[in-house]
Amino acid sequence: MTQPVDLSRIDRRKLLQLAAAGLLAGNFRILDAQACDNTHHGDAAESKPYTAQFFTAEEIAVLDRVMEAILPADDHSPGAHAAQVPLFADLIVANSPADVKADWRSGLQLLAAELKTSSLDDWLARTAENERNPRTVLDLFFAKLKQMTVEGYYTSRIGIHQDLRYQGNTYQTEFKGCTHAEHQTQARGVLGVARGGGSAAAMPDQAS
Amino acid sequence: MIYDACVIGSGAAGGVMAKELCEGGAKVMLIEAGESVPPSRFRTHCWPYEMRFRGFRGEKQEPFYPPDLTNTIRYETQDSISVDRIRVLGGRTVHWNAVVLRYSRADFRERSLNGIEEDWPVSYDELAPYYDRVEKMIGVCGNDDGLEVLPAGPWYLPPIALRCSEEILKQAVAPLGIPVIAVRKALLTRAYDNRPPCHYCGHCMDGCDVSAIFSTPSSMLPKAVKTGNLTLRSNAVAREILVDTDGRARGVSIVDRSTRKEEEVRARLIVVCCATVETARLLLNSKSTRYPMGLANSSDAVGRYLHGHLGDTVYIYLKDLEGKAPDNQDGALDHAFIPRYKTKTPAGAFDFQVNYAGYMFPYQAKFLPGYGAEFKKRVRQMEPGFLMMGGFGKVAARPENRIIVDSNRPDTYGSPTPVVQFRFGELDKAVWNEMRSTVADMCGRLHGEVVKPMGERPSGFASHEVGTVRMGKDPKTSVLNSFCQAHDVKNLFVTDGSSFTTSSEKNPTLTIMALSLRAADYIKEQRRRGDL
Numbered sequence: 001m002t003q004p005v006d007l008s009r010i011d012r013r014k015l016l017q018l019a020a021a022g023l024l025a026g027n028f029r030i031l032d033a034q035a036c037d038n039t040h041h042g043d044a045a046e047s048k049p050y051t052a053q054f055f056t057a058e059e060i061a062v063l064d065r066v067m068e069a070i071l072p073a074d075d076h077s078p079g080a081h082a083a084q085v086p087l088f089a090d091l092i093v094a095n096s097p098a099d100v101k102a103d104w105r106s107g108l109q110l111l112a113a114e115l116k117t118s119s120l121d122d123w124l125a126r127t128a129e130n131e132r133n134p135r136t137v138l139d140l141f142f143a144k145l146k147q148m149t150v151e152g153y154y155t156s157r158i159g160i161h162q163d164l165r166y167q168g169n170t171y172q173t174e175f176k177g178c179t180h181a182e183h184q185t186q187a188r189g190v191l192g193v194a195r196g197g198g199s200a201a202a203m204p205d206q207a208s
Numbered sequence: 209m210i211y212d213a214c215v216i217g218s219g220a221a222g223g224v225m226a227k228e229l230c231e232g233g234a235k236v237m238l239i240e241a242g243e244s245v246p247p248s249r250f251r252t253h254c255w256p257y258e259m260r261f262r263g264f265r266g267e268k269q270e271p272f273y274p275p276d277l278t279n280t281i282r283y284e285t286q287d288s289i290s291v292d293r294i295r296v297l298g299g300r301t302v303h304w305n306a307v308v309l310r311y312s313r314a315d316f317r318e319r320s321l322n323g324i325e326e327d328w329p330v331s332y333d334e335l336a337p338y339y340d341r342v343e344k345m346i347g348v349c350g351n352d353d354g355l356e357v358l359p360a361g362p363w364y365l366p367p368i369a370l371r372c373s374e375e376i377l378k379q380a381v382a383p384l385g386i387p388v389i390a391v392r393k394a395l396l397t398r399a400y401d402n403r404p405p406c407h408y409c410g411h412c413m414d415g416c417d418v419s420a421i422f423s424t425p426s427s428m429l430p431k432a433v434k435t436g437n438l439t440l441r442s443n444a445v446a447r448e449i450l451v452d453t454d455g456r457a458r459g460v461s462i463v464d465r466s467t468r469k470e471e472e473v474r475a476r477l478i479v480v481c482c483a484t485v486e487t488a489r490l491l492l493n494s495k496s497t498r499y500p501m502g503l504a505n506s507s508d509a510v511g512r513y514l515h516g517h518l519g520d521t522v523y524i525y526l527k528d529l530e531g532k533a534p535d536n537q538d539g540a541l542d543h544a545f546i547p548r549y550k551t552k553t554p555a556g557a558f559d560f561q562v563n564y565a566g567y568m569f570p571y572q573a574k575f576l577p578g579y580g581a582e583f584k585k586r587v588r589q590m591e592p593g594f595l596m597m598g599g600f601g602k603v604a605a606r607p608e609n610r611i612i613v614d615s616n617r618p619d620t621y622g623s624p625t626p627v628v629q630f631r632f633g634e635l636d637k638a639v640w641n642e643m644r645s646t647v648a649d650m651c652g653r654l655h656g657e658v659v660k661p662m663g664e665r666p667s668g669f670a671s672h673e674v675g676t677v678r679m680g681k682d683p684k685t686s687v688l689n690s691f692c693q694a695h696d697v698k699n700l701f702v703t704d705g706s707s708f709t710t711s712s713e714k715n716p717t718l719t720i721m722a723l724s725l726r727a728a729d730y731i732k733e734q735r736r737r738g739d740l
Contacts, residue, residue, distance in 0.1 A: 070579040076588070092265060124579060131577045150573040151264060154587075155256035160568065163584070164591060168410050168538035168567055169253055175408040175539045177369025183376050183528075203363045207345045207401040207427070 050087050054094035054101065059108050060086050063145075066111070069120055070149045077163035080153050088152035107141035114138060211237040211439070212735070214460055214475035216446045216490070219299025220717050221704040221724040222481035223424030224342070228728035229479075230437040234735065237473055238432075239462060240442040242295035243271050244425070245302070250415030256568070269414060272296045272303060276465070277445070280625040281485065282614065287632050288667035291485055291516070297442050299483065300671060300717075301423040302415045305541055305564055306394040308348055308718035310339050310359045314551070315712035322554050324635065325605050328709040329681045329690035330726075332359065338722035338729075346422040346721070347400040350392030358392075358547045358714075366397045368406075371537055373526055373595040374544040374562055380653040381546075386646075391545035391561070394422035394717075401427070410538025410566050441473075447623050449478055449494040449503050449700070457503070457700045463621045477699040477731065477740055480677075481724070484514070484706040488611040488676035489626045491687075491702075504694035504702075509678060509687050511612055513605040514630060515711055516673035518640055518666045521598045522647050523571050526656040529593035537567045537594075546597075548713050550646075555638040557602035557713045558646070564598050571596075575659040593656060599647060601639040602713045603632065603668070605675050632666045640666040672716050674705035692727040699740060703727045 052060055063086040073079035080086075093104050114123055127142040134140045153159040160166045178184065212234035215226045226238045251269055256262040278293035294303050314321055316328040316335075340361040350367050352360030367390030370378070378388035395412070396405045406420040419426030432438040441462070448461045450472065459474040480487050488511040494503035502510055542564040550556025571594070573587045609631065613624035632640075644662045651658050680686020683695035692707050694700040703724035705716050734740040 071584050072581050074581045074584065076585070079584075088262070092261065095261070095265065128577070128579055146579060147574065151262070154570055154573060155262040155264075157255075157257055160255065160257075163588060164570060165534040166568055167534050167536035169255065170409060170536065170538075172408040172536070175369055175406075177539075177543070178372040178375045180372060180375075183372045183379070203365060203400075204344070205400065207347065 050084075050091065052087060052090040052094075055086070055090050055104075055108075058112075059105075060090070062108055062112055062115070063089055065120055066124075066145055067149045067152075069124055070146055071153045078158050080149050083153050083156035083158040085149055085152035085156070088156070089148045092148070103144070107137070107144065110138055111141060209474070211235050211473065211475040213237070213477050213479060213731070214239065214473050215479045215481060216460060217241075217299065217481035217483065217486075217704065218297050218424055218429070218440075218442075219481060219483060219704070220301050220424065220720050222479070223298070223301065223428035224345070224721050224724045225479050225481060225703055225728050226438060227428040227432040228725060229731065230432040230435040232728070232732040232735070233435075233437065234732075235437050235439075236432070237439045237441060237475060238429075239444050239446055239460065239473065240297050240299075240440070241277055241445045241465070242274065242297060242299075242442065244297040244440075244442045245271065245415075247415065247417045247419065247426075250302075250417050252411045252414045252417040253409060254414070269303070274465075276620045280617075280619045282617070282625065282627045283630075284627055285630045287630060288665070289516070289628070289630055289669045291628075291669050291673050292671035297429075297440075298424040302425065303413060304421070304671075304717070305412050305561070306421045306717075307542065307545070307561060307564075307715045308343070308346070308392050308394045309547075309714035310361075311335075311712050311714055311719050312357050312359055314357075315710075315714070318554075318710050324554060325710045326680060326685075329679050329686075330723075334690075335719070335722050335726065336361075338726045339718065342718060342721045342725055346394045346427060347396050347403070348392055348394050349390075349397040351390050353387070353389045353547075355387070355389075355547055357549070357551055364392070365400065367391075368393070368395075368397060368540050368543040370544050371539065371563065372529055373593070376526055376528060377544065377562065377595060377597075377650075377654065381650050384649055384653065386546060386549055386650065388544050388546055388562070391542050393540065393542070395540050396420045403427070406540050408536075408539045410541055410568075412541050413565075445621050445623075446482070446490055447493065447621060449480075449490065451494075451496050451498055451503070451697070453498075455498050455697065457697055468621075477701065479701045479703060479727070479731075481702075481704045483704050484516075484673040484676050485611055485626050485628070487702055487704055487706040488514075489613055489624075491677065492611070492613045493623055499696070504677075504687050504696045504700055506696050507684055507687060509607070509680075509685060511676050512607045512610045513675040513678050514609045514611055514628070514673065515603040515605045515675045516669035516671075517711070517713070517715075518601045518603050518632065518636055518668035519599055519670045520662045520667060521565075521596055521660070522651065522658060522662055523575070523660040524595050524597070524651055524654060524656045524658045525572055525590040526593040526595055526654060528655060531589045532592040535592065537592075541565065550642065553642075554602075554635060555642040557639055558599050558643040559713045561598045561600065563594075563596050565596060567594065570594075572659045590657070595654070595656070597647065597650070599643045599662065600670060600672070600713055600715070601636075601643050601666075601668075602711060603639075604635045605678070605708075605710050606633055611676050636666055672705075672711070674708035674711050674716055677702045677706040678709050679707050680709060691730040692723055693730070701727055701731065 067080035071080040218240040261267040277295045313332040318325040319327045349365040443465045444462045452458045457478045492502040544562040546560035615624040679688040692703045
């Protein structure tokens, strides 16, 4: 029989030590220290050098310009270029059905032609005006480019950590919730006071 | 070897059934089509950039959705519906938000109270002791809010604290008479039953690596194994339930997915827990001279009365929180819950899960117009104000909505594949419209920007599909009695969501487990008396 351990008062490191030492009872299973570690289980696509599989160097160059214009570097964080969003786009399109590939190729051809007579800034300003009601094939292509840029950027290291400064996906011993007086409801009485689970002293420590 | 019982499917229903029967001394064979995946392989804390497609292009946790088992379904409908097809040891209990809600007294009595559908052959009061026991078994956090619509039991762990956005919501909608309460989840807010508490990483849906959320493999199977009575066969597909000349079930024909060899598992009784689509499919595929319409289907109700939840999600960004410093909001996903509050009209059968999805991806970026530095800044500013409300509404059980099987399109193992024929009805549309108008009222009282409103036409199922092997008093119009025992075949039980007579706006899992536990007690008693 194992010793009782107050699991609610220990941190992850301690939890792993206990698990490793076999001090946690029966069916409590951390089979592997990695299981609750904040480490990588995925295919670390971004950390490996990636070479474009579908787009040509010229196409990548166009994507790079447009995507950086959609989500540019600013004084807060780097933009789509630094986050290598064109290469993310390449991976996604390279693994898509033939009609999706064809759409991207023809869209980029149209865009390259457009950019011979118009500056990128002018085209973006014009097409963005029609964003809610796209009128041309290039308007539709802008929506596709923007969607891909948003998805690639905000799932990259730069987008998550440097731009949004996302604080989550960590191990916390408690969740405090809202602690601001101005957000607390004054209307608790309206709907009755709940009999809290915390007060249900009868809750045993073991299930049956 | 002849087992005392063969349980097919290891999800919420199969897990509790296998544990209870094993503890009652029965030799149990548990069959699961998917693989057994240890928590160390869950991608619980994985960052998007560590996944090949960053979760896009339908990228799912391997091997939760093996194509040979999951890509076999076909939808014949113009409505937007889908069902989750996970196949893994533990089923959907390794991939869920763990919201566990008791049905109310009224939810079992639609015919008597509203003149629609049917009454269940079991009442709330009969099921209440089983709800109590299941909640104790799995560990549930939350409160007894004293609401008739959401009955409570004696044991709850402390609720999860509300976030700022949820406190603001609560304050804003109180004048409308809309309650915002702490959600009830099968999630530990303190250590319980040798499982550690939640560490608030916000990745419940990826499988909980420490089992702070209830799952069959973490909580039920170890107890079943401990009895020495459990034989687990994962990676084995049930093709057909076989019958004796006297009409009783004698065993299950299974195919091993690695060797592709077919064999027969013999058992004195069979419990089917494959979830609503696959359970109906298995019975319909179990045809014999004795049962030409499929097993236990003299009523022609098997496959019929398919229903589930309709639902949609609204994203709103609260001005009060805009521009705040980034904070760790992940928690345990949904903490707050809006129970059904319009109880006088059938169209009021909806509730809301609040903030049930993750905080990592800025959804507003997909909906805001514009581009460039201003756009990027706007996305960033809005992020702390994120509030998501997911409405879940009742769908009526109607015989024309159904699962059929297509023998012209067999799967890899030669079994006819499931086809879903479904349309939302008038009552469903009324619920949808009422829910939309409530959402509009709530948003009207919140100082914020709605970037994604609810759709105009109903969509749904939300993995909450039920009803295809329903319980009922009359063997002519139902498949199972109130103990989930087939009217036609005494030693056949079905204890998953397919057994529901009707559904409510509440998530079905807790009721599935209570029904399965009640059936297990009944089986144990019948075995003791020598009747099974």
